[in-house]
Amino acid sequence: MKAPTKNMLRQSARQARSLLGLIIIIAVGIGFYVTIKTSSVNYENSSNKFFHQYALPDLLVAGGEFDAEDEKKVAEIPGVEAVQRRAVVDTQRGDHTLRLMSYDTSSPRANKPYIYSGKSPRSPDECLITEKYAEANKVRVGDRIEFSHKRFEDSCVVAGFATTPEDLYLKQSATQPIADPKDFGMLYVDTEFMTRHELPLSEIAVRYREGVDTEDLDDRIAETLGDKVRDVTRRPDIYSYNAFKSDVEHFGLMAYVFPLVFLIIAAVVIFVGQRRNVLRDRRQIGVLKAMGYGSWEVMRLYIFAAVVTALVGSILGFGFAQLAGPWVIGNFDSVLSAPFLDFDGSIDNLVVPSALAIAVCVASTLFAVGRIVMIRPAEAMHAEAPQEGKNILLQRTPLWRRMSFNSRYAAKATLRNKGRFIAMLCGMIALLMLTVMSLGFRDSFRYVTSNYYDTVARYDVSINVPPTPRDQEPEFIDAVSLDAYERALVLSATLDSNEHSEDLPLLIADNPIEMHNLTTEVGEPVDFEGGVVIPKYYAEKLGVGIGDSVDISTPSGLASGSVEISDLSNQNLGFTVALTFDTAEKHLNLHDPVYNTVYAQASTNVDAIVKKLEREDDVLSVSSITDDKTSYQKLTDTFGVYTTLLVVFSIVLGIATLYSVSSITLLARQYEFIVLQVMGYSRNDILRAYLKEMVLQFLLALPIGLVGGYVLTTYLTSLFSNDSMLFQAQVTEISYAVAIAAAIVVIGIVWLNARTQLRKQDLVAGLKAREE
Secondary structure (H helix, E strand, O other), X not given: OOHHHHHHHHHHHHOHHHHHHHHHHHHHHHHHHHHHHHHXXXXXXXXXXXXXXXXXXXXXXXXXXOOHHHHHHHHOOOOEEEEEEEOEEEEEEOOEEEEEEEEXXXXXXOOOOEEEEEOOOOOOOEEEEEHHHHHHOOOOOOOEEEEEOOOOEEEEEEEEEEEOHHHOOOOOOOOOOOOOOOOEEEEEEEHHHHHOOOOOOOEEEEEEOOOOOHHHHHHHHHHHHHHHEEEEEEHHHOHHHHHHHHHHHHHHHHHHHHHHHHHHHHHHHHHHHHHHHHHHOHHHHHHHHHOOOOHHHHHHHHHHHHXXXXXXXXXXXXXXXXXXXXXXXXXXXXXXXXXXXOOOOHHHHOHHHHHHHHHHHHHHHHHHHHHHHOOOHHHHOOOOOOOOOOOOHHHHOOHHHHOOXXXXXXXXXXXXXXXXXXXXXXXXXXXXXXXXXXHHHHHHHHHHHHHHHHHHEOOOEEEEEEEEEOOOOOHHHHOOOOOEEEEEEEEEEEEEOOOOEEEEEEEEEOOHHHOEOOEOOOOOEOOOOOOEEEEHHHHHHHOOOOOOEEEEEOHHHOOOXXXXXXEEEOOOEOOOEEEEHHHHHHHOOOOOOEEEEEEEEOOOOHHHHHHHHHOOOOOOEEEEHHHHHHHHHHXXXXXXXXXXXXXXXXXXXXXXXXXXXXXXXXXXXXXXXXXXXXXXXXXXXXXXXXXXXXXXXXXXXXXXXHHHHHHHHHHHHHHHOOOOXXXXXXXXXXXXXXXXXXXXXXHHHHHHHHXXXXXXXXXXXXXXXXXX
């Protein structure tokens, strides 16, 4: 082994502590990227495979009752591949809700069940049940499930556990993101099961051939079915598909945010470390060059050390991903029903970040050592001329004279080496910024949900009923005790402007704000006078504002026309276009108005009211705002797991960065600290001065880190906003306090490490180790 290589290995052993911190930074950054990126890619590929193989519908049509002739007409339209009539009804199994969805078990054509275990039903008395409900309620294959509907009581034998593409995200109501599998499940039954109970087949699921004009087919199918059409849902608007697309995009973005910060910190740390190495090795570099070694040969030693560090970090990061990946997939699987989702192919996502880590380490090394290794041997044989001391700004203030020597020394020492100062500052800023961002993202999600359910939604229960004349009272009104209620017509609508078109729910009521507290951006009640109120978010997408006109159309032309925008509502969730019945009759040609939804307030037991309403003949479905909010809270808890993980990563980054830079500092200033001890200063005095240095750096990093965290939260929430949920950046005081506390804990850990290292310093060896 050549002498330069031996020297490099010997010096690397001396700085093992700082290298360890750098390796941890690279490992965590790459591990995070590989874990999230692999999970995101696998989720996208597995879901697309699920949607394709098990026939996610391209179009869902809801109406009154579709017969075999309707199905035949749609199937004969060129470009249509398959058509499936079906019925969907809610039944009760004790306190649980089981939603029955029919399909032709002998020849499934759309939204085919994927069977986890068991077999396909072979008779109308057999059924499939969602796996998560079965697992939560200890249902086994072969069990007989009994359930009741307001029209019948029946049972079926569980033939297997299954899910369908439409139930990738299983939800119970329109305002609920994910249903609780303990209380809600799906039963997939044969079409004959529904017809024998004389239940209408009120939905048609349609699959298209590849390469067709989907918009043209949508229109032709709606035209073919005519007045029977009540609602049309295109594939992009099917909840599972929409949520899947949004989540894939979001997780893909998340894979880059944290690793990018880690990479920047790694670049700073390796620059500081390598800079210190070449300054320490200045005389040895001169000797090597005098012996005939060229500048590139000397530089190659430092580059080799940087490459080895990056490679070791990459390998450890890959190992970390193999441990964290299945855990992330397990959390996905606890919420979703994704049959093909697993954690494989992670090696494919290791190459790019590893190459980038190596490139950054090499570039930082070249930048740090380039100037020093180029000097002539004679010049390298003597120490570099010391820099002229300069007064810092604090010395020009009256406060300087009142400070103790310890405090003056700490203030001067903090700024003496700009490289280490910037590295420590960057580490603290990154710790604060990433912790605030992680907690702020959770706070933003909680704000959106709490704002909607606690402020916007004034109703307790939403009740869907058959179309009923506007002036007729609901038939169920005498069966339950309600404090107040509002009749509304809720339709799926398409809004067209000159630039774009968007699909949104249309709410028509006598007084829409009675049950929906819609406000403007400044918090004032919206104005419905003579026009329509649309969400500000969608107004920006449509390129319209107050006073502009927008074209509104609904399936079967029940309400269509051009209407002026009277106001813009500030909505983050449950986006709704709203107007009064009078405006709809005047501008949307709504004749003989009806209502199909009742929003009600109740001060008594809401759960009991819901159960009574579910048994009423004129009630199609019912949901309570409490259940919907609980569902979102459970989703928030799932986010909480990831938030905790991100906070842990932030703390690890802070510890690794500060530990690494602190180790470099203690080695570089070993002579200085020994001299102080010779002058009579105790180790505790030196430790107090060093702690003051870190506190001063922390005070400088604090405002930058907190503000940067909020800015990063704002950026991240804007990326995560979608057509279903508009995030608004919110960071609570508690989150800021947690970030500050985390930084203080990290500083404490680093100070304890410095204390240990100082106590191990040898007096004689320290006096020989002058570097600064």
